[in-house]
Amino acid sequence: MRKEQIAKKLPPRYDRCCRYLSAEERAANEAAGLPWTVRFAMPLDGETVVHDELHGDISFKNADNDDFIILKSDGLPTYHLAHIVDDHLMKITHLLRAEEWISSAPRHIQIWRALGWQPPLIYHVPDVLGQDKKKLSKRHNAPSWKTFQQQGFLPEAVFNFLALIGWSFDDKTELFTREELIHVFSLERIGVSGGIYDAEKLAWMNGVYIRKLSLEEFTRRTLPFMERPEAEGGLPASISRPLDFDYTSRVLSLEQERLRTLGEAAAAVSFFYTDEEFDASLLIQKGMDAGKTRAALVRVRDVLASLATWDHEVMEPSIRELINETGLKAGQLLGSIRAAVSGRPHTPPLFTMMEVLGRERTTRRIEHAIARLTGQ
């Protein structure tokens, strides 16, 4: 029957063949052991109005709805019946569900009416959409909470971010703690159109939340991400676990304002734990050559060796003085030192970084850099 209807370009629907069966015919069918379902006899004409608190009145022609099944042949109720009965028994006052349910709402209104029950306040809320403008779903390429968690997104940040898709407090406030959100949230301010979730903005907001953390908490929450297996994004296997909390805390204090997710931490700070390979060309800054760089680093080594205490406030003036003496640009000298001690072009501020790295490790790395430049 269905195929026939589709072929004729008619809406596929139930032909209501059993709606008008007499009591005798029904009894005969039952006696014959015919399989059966219970369908809801929709009014044949008129319309059903769904009053939605967000969308207003939505009306549907009853003729467009066929006699839908409320009890399946296995004896179990369909969602339509179960939902109304269950909600009524649970004394549900507000019904909030995604907007794709709007189409079946008139059926529910009819069931409520047939049972003589008062429908709750109904809110059909917008969906969170993917880039394809379709509802975010696990079936598609939607990230699950688990993947967010593995990447190091903070629950409070994701919570805050999600709250702002389809809802807003006013024209400027957008950072809310969970408690604040619970306090200021109002159903009236839920919007009607779906919103595409923007990964960039989530990352930004996560960074905001990371920066708000106390160093202690930031460290405690980041440590597990760093200690996880290398293959999962943790530090190289050669670095022994567990990590020292205090040292890691000092390391992370330098990265807190730079991270957008906790998962990025390991890659950003691994050089604080182990010596890493890097291209020697990184040592040579713009306008410099191997010889000049080597000479400069030798003087840096000597200046650092002469310091009584290993403190960035002591190091900085001494190195600045060296910059003046050598006539080099700050970027040239500091860039070389940066590369020597970290093996990277971008790092936290040099002096605090060297302080955390410690005298022994810093000195050894500078010596190593000097040695590498000597052969050239």
Next chain:
RNA sequence: GGCGCAUUCGUCUAGUGGUCCAGGACGCCGCCCUCUCAAGGCGGAGAUCACGGGUUCGACUCCCGUAUGCGCUACCA
């Protein structure tokens, strides 16, 4: 195909008839700060409020139509 919902900067949104030649945020660009990267500060570009008709002294805001997007069209929810 039928029915329904939606439509303000690239994105999330503010806005309920005049205070909007449309405000905030992310992103982008520039400047400042600065040893790099960030963070922060300042500024900029970016929306004929989907389009077309009405209603009104006046429409982003109300009504109608069109387009587009999405949803539903199961003995699934």
